[in-house]
Amino acid sequence: xxxxxxxxxxxxxxxxxxxxxxxxxxxxxxxxxxxxxxxxxxxxxxxxxxxxxxxxxxxxxxxxxxxxxxxxxxxxxxxxxxxxxxxxxxxxxxxxxxxxxxxxxxxxxxxxxxxxxxxxxxxxxxxxxxxxxxxxxxxxxxxxxxxxxxxxxxxxxxxxxxxxxxxxxxxxxxxxxxxxxxxxxxxxxxxxxxxxxxxxxxxxxxxxxxx
Amino acid sequence: xxxxxxxxxxxxxxxxxxxxxxxxxxxxxxxxxxxxxxxxxxxxxxxxxxxxxxxxxxxxxxxxxxxxxxxxxxxxxxxxxxxxxxxxxxxxxxxxxxxxxxxx
Amino acid sequence: xxxxxxxxxxxxxxxxxxxxxxxxxxxxxxxxxxxxxxxxxxxxxxxxxxxxxxxxxxxxxxxxxxxxxxxxxxxxxxxxxxxxxxxxxxxxxxxxxxxxxxxxxxxxxxxxxxxxxxxxxxxxxxxxxxxxxxxxxxxxxxxxxxxxxxxxxxxxxxxxxxxxxxxxxxxxxxxxxxxxxxxxxxxxxxxxxxxxxxxxxxxxxxxxxxxxxxxxxxxxxxxxxxxxxxxxxxxxxxxxxxxxxxxxxxxxxxxxxxxxxxxxxxxxxxxxxxxxxxxxxxxxxxxxxxxxxxxxxxxxxxxxxxxxxxxxxxxxxxxxxxxxxxxxxxxxxxxxxxxxxxxxxxxxxxxxxxxxxxxxxxxxxxxxxxxxxxxxxxxxxxxxxxxxxxxxxxxxxxxxxxxxxxxxxxxxxxxxxxxxxxxxxxxxxxxxxxxxxxxxxxxxxxxxxxxxxxxxxxxxxxxxxxxxxxxxxxxxxxxxxxxxxxxxxxxxxxxxxxxxxxxxxxxxxxxxxxxxxxxxxxxxxxxxxxxxxxxxxxxxxxxxxxxxxxxxxxxxxxxxxxxxxxxxxxxxxxxxxxxxxxxxxxxxxxxxxxxxxxxxxxxxxxxxx
Numbered sequence: 001x002x003x004x005x006x007x008x009x010x011x012x013x014x015x016x017x018x019x020x021x022x023x024x025x026x027x028x029x030x031x032x033x034x035x036x037x038x039x040x041x042x043x044x045x046x047x048x049x050x051x052x053x054x055x056x057x058x059x060x061x062x063x064x065x066x067x068x069x070x071x072x073x074x075x076x077x078x079x080x081x082x083x084x085x086x087x088x089x090x091x092x093x094x095x096x097x098x099x100x101x102x103x104x105x106x107x108x109x110x111x112x113x114x115x116x117x118x119x120x121x122x123x124x125x126x127x128x129x130x131x132x133x134x135x136x137x138x139x140x141x142x143x144x145x146x147x148x149x150x151x152x153x154x155x156x157x158x159x160x161x162x163x164x165x166x167x168x169x170x171x172x173x174x175x176x177x178x179x180x181x182x183x184x185x186x187x188x189x190x191x192x193x194x195x196x197x198x199x200x201x202x203x204x205x206x207x208x209x210x211x
Numbered sequence: 212x213x214x215x216x217x218x219x220x221x222x223x224x225x226x227x228x229x230x231x232x233x234x235x236x237x238x239x240x241x242x243x244x245x246x247x248x249x250x251x252x253x254x255x256x257x258x259x260x261x262x263x264x265x266x267x268x269x270x271x272x273x274x275x276x277x278x279x280x281x282x283x284x285x286x287x288x289x290x291x292x293x294x295x296x297x298x299x300x301x302x303x304x305x306x307x308x309x310x311x312x313x314x315x
Numbered sequence: 316x317x318x319x320x321x322x323x324x325x326x327x328x329x330x331x332x333x334x335x336x337x338x339x340x341x342x343x344x345x346x347x348x349x350x351x352x353x354x355x356x357x358x359x360x361x362x363x364x365x366x367x368x369x370x371x372x373x374x375x376x377x378x379x380x381x382x383x384x385x386x387x388x389x390x391x392x393x394x395x396x397x398x399x400x401x402x403x404x405x406x407x408x409x410x411x412x413x414x415x416x417x418x419x420x421x422x423x424x425x426x427x428x429x430x431x432x433x434x435x436x437x438x439x440x441x442x443x444x445x446x447x448x449x450x451x452x453x454x455x456x457x458x459x460x461x462x463x464x465x466x467x468x469x470x471x472x473x474x475x476x477x478x479x480x481x482x483x484x485x486x487x488x489x490x491x492x493x494x495x496x497x498x499x500x501x502x503x504x505x506x507x508x509x510x511x512x513x514x515x516x517x518x519x520x521x522x523x524x525x526x527x528x529x530x531x532x533x534x535x536x537x538x539x540x541x542x543x544x545x546x547x548x549x550x551x552x553x554x555x556x557x558x559x560x561x562x563x564x565x566x567x568x569x570x571x572x573x574x575x576x577x578x579x580x581x582x583x584x585x586x587x588x589x590x591x592x593x594x595x596x597x598x599x600x601x602x603x604x605x606x607x608x609x610x611x612x613x614x615x616x617x618x619x620x621x622x623x624x625x626x627x628x629x630x631x632x633x634x635x636x637x638x639x640x641x642x643x644x645x646x647x648x649x650x651x652x653x654x655x656x657x658x659x660x661x662x663x664x665x666x667x668x669x670x671x672x673x674x675x676x677x678x679x680x681x682x683x684x685x686x687x688x689x690x691x692x693x694x695x696x697x698x699x700x701x702x703x704x705x706x707x708x709x710x711x712x713x714x715x716x717x718x719x720x721x722x723x724x725x726x727x728x729x730x731x732x733x734x735x736x737x738x739x740x741x742x743x744x745x746x747x748x749x750x751x752x753x754x755x756x757x758x759x760x761x762x763x764x765x766x767x768x769x770x771x772x773x774x775x776x777x778x779x780x781x782x783x784x785x786x787x788x789x790x791x792x793x794x795x796x797x798x799x800x801x802x803x804x805x806x807x808x809x810x811x812x813x814x815x816x817x818x819x820x821x822x823x824x825x826x827x828x829x830x831x832x833x834x835x836x837x838x839x840x841x842x843x844x845x846x847x848x849x850x851x852x853x854x855x856x857x858x859x860x861x862x863x864x865x866x867x868x869x870x871x872x873x874x875x876x877x878x879x880x881x882x883x884x885x886x887x888x889x890x891x892x893x894x895x896x897x898x899x900x901x902x903x904x905x906x907x908x909x910x911x912x913x914x915x916x917x918x919x920x921x922x923x924x
Contacts, residue, residue, distance in 0.1 A: 011225045014229065015229065022240075050274050065251065065284060069247070072292045076296075095235070116223060118218070125274065134275050141279055
């Protein structure tokens with residue numbers, strides 16, 4: 001009985017927190033709300049017996065991914081001006097259409113899901129069983145997931161490198177750029193010439209502040 | 212503990228509501244960070260649906276699926292935030308509409 | 316001799332081709348010898364053949380080779396000569412030779428001497444093929460040939476664009492008739508299975524009854540072709556303008572030979588026409604109407620050649636009238652006499668024009684009676700024949716026509732009366748011409764007299780115009796007999812008296828001054844203008860055909876049909892524009908459309924949509 005009430009409370013918290021997260025102008029505020037939402041979902045996981053999933057949700061999702069977001073936001077240092085911009089972009093005329101679309105989708109899903117029968121859970125699922133299933137039938141998925149993570153690792157490493165900034169000099173006109181401090185000591189000459197060859201036919205991107 | 216006596220479709224409803232909200236955020240926001248956050252919300256909603264379904268049948272497959280979704284989300288966030296950094300460097304702004312070289 | 320008749324059209328053809336090849340590099344004397352000489356040789360051969368034929372009146376059928384062989388359709392290049400052909404050949408080569416001789420002096424000072432004779436010889440060759448052909452396809456070949464030569468010769472002095480226009484007008488108007496004739500040929504072949512003229516007659520008699528619609532349609536189409544070539548209603552507007560060509564050309568082509576091709580065609584296919592009495596009546600009425608219209612017009616003209624041109628239209632109308640009432644022999648007889656006196660008149664006017672520095676207006680001429688006596692006598696005799704004064708050749712032929720018309724049951728007397736009115740007018744205008752040009756005071760002085768080469772043809776034609784009426788043309792075997800009735804005596808008397816009355820009227824107005832018509836002139840000046848413009852036919856055709864055609868051509872020159880295809884082009888361009896506008900490059904719009912698509916597909920799969 002208590003669990004049922006708890007379940008509904010947790011769901012309500014998760015929904016409310018998500019709505020708040022979507023509508024904040026300050027990025028950090030939104031992230032905090034998002035973390036709350038994830039915690040609510042974790043509670044739901046625990047209540048239906050998926051304790052391992054609940055733990056993973058908190059540790060990895062809320063603990064790693066959201067923290068990564070926070071780090072990046074802090075690094076980007078958007079500030080008050082960013083908040084102002086966000087407000088400008090959130091006018092009613094903008095979210096009316098998408099709101100309609102989202103509600104239509106929700107209605108459709110409602111229509112589908114209301115035909116589903118059955119109770120939420122039949123009992124807790126022990127973690128051991130999860131582990132056995134993981135390295136039993138799903139061992140291939142584990143390998144592939146690890147390769148995916150490797151790709152993500154390499155990709156994010158490459159995308160975060162500073163030397164890519166130098167290609168900005170080929171794109172930007174002399175009057176436009178606020179140059180960042182160039183402390184790249186890993187200038188890869190081959191990669192740079194590749195970038196040059198690829199980008200010689202392109203035109204310069206827009207550089208101005210978009211307000 | 213015993214199974215939760217909540218009808219399955221309630222949980223799925225919650226999941227779809229979360230998904231819709233995330234989609235709404237995806238369509239509305241112009242800042243890349245928020246778009247990525249909306250994507251996370253949507254992924255989370257899908258994961259909730261998976262876990263609920265797995266719990267309904269009493270199998271571990273739902274949680275395994277949840278783990279895979281999690282790893283995908285993690286990889287995607289990493290790469291996505293790298294892209295955010297590049298966009299910030301290039302356009303000096305986080306407006307998504309700046310990246311429209313594919314126009315026409 | 317009978318096997319050599321193919322030489323008759325061949326000689327002028329060869330002469331024409333060699334003159335075309337070597338034109339400009341031959342001395343004029345040689346050109347004259349070749350040009351006139353080839354026709355002289357043809358005339359000689361025709362004469363020999365005529366002697367042969369008159370002794371042994373058996374038609375000659377000579378096939379040279381098979382032209383086309385498609386299934387059962389195999390017309391050959393084959394000649395069929397009987398009395399009718401002989402008459403036509405004699406006219407063409409005989410009168411043709413005289414005109415060639417006249418031309419050697421008339422065109423003496425022209426630079427394109429060789430070209431002239433080349434065209435003229437080619438014309439003679441084509442006309443000979445026309446009359447000698449034994450099937451309608453070969454006849455059509457000659458038909459087209461003379462049309463082309465007429466175009467080339469009318470526009471001979473091409474440096475002036477008016478001549479070119481006149482030539483084009485001639486060609487285009489006759490072309491309309493030619494197309495109708497071609498349709499007639501198609502119809503005849505599909506119905507009768509052959510285009511051989513003699514065979515066609517027999518097959519037609521067995522296939523069709525008198526009064527059927529098929530022969531009526533075929534004959535009307537052939538009539539349209541004949542009307543085009545012979546300048547009858549409604550295709551007669553080209554002949555007066557065709558006077559832009561040299562005068563011997565007008566004499567040969569537009570008086571004696573080409574314009575008679577239509578008459579020949581109808582006479583040749585008389586077997587078909589006899590099966591369609593309505594068509595024959597159409598021929599007669601058409602001929603009469605044309606004749607009267609042209610006669611009224613000739614009264615008001617002042618260009619000497621145009622008067623003669625309208626006179627030609629009028630006289631050919633008489634021939635059509637004869638054919639229409641069934642008097643085939645009379646029609647052909649009139650054709651022959653008309654060739655004589657009309658060629659005479661044209662050559663005479665050519666002599667005048669030549670001696671008066673190309674002056675055409677009769678009111679600027681006068682008193683030439685004493686200065687150019689040869690021409691004067693030519694005109695007197697020619698006009699007498701034209702007006703059908705008693706004992707001239709024209710008298711006998713026209714008389715036969717009018718009497719045959721009178722004898723026709725039904726509308727006969729009305730046709731006869733119309734013919735009489737025409738005869739009266741003919742007399743008036745022809746002697747108006749004579750009195751104005753040759754009597755009175757001299758207004759333009761000629762600076763030279765016609766030479767021998769002009770005088771000889773004139774003299775010979777004078778003689779022919781006088782004695783030609785006594786010839787009996789050997790066409791009795793060709794045509795069915797007409798019947799042996801004789802009209803009442805008063806009919807003949809009136810027919811004889813009317814031309815004399817006409818001459819008297821002309822004398823009174825133009826020479827003696829007894830009749831003053833100035834008041835009449837002023838009162839009817841509108842009518843006079845109407846007659847002068849040939850009953851407004853040129854104006855009518857301009858409004859009804861030429862202007863709409865030009866309008867249509869202008870409309871189509873902006874390529875309206877291309878607009879349809881351009882529509883396809885512009886539609887696909889617009890589609891491209893629209894589709895590329897959807898590529899905004901912005902993430903949010905892509906996301907939006909993706910979600911929209913998701914919703915749509917979901918709804919579809921749920922069966923809601």
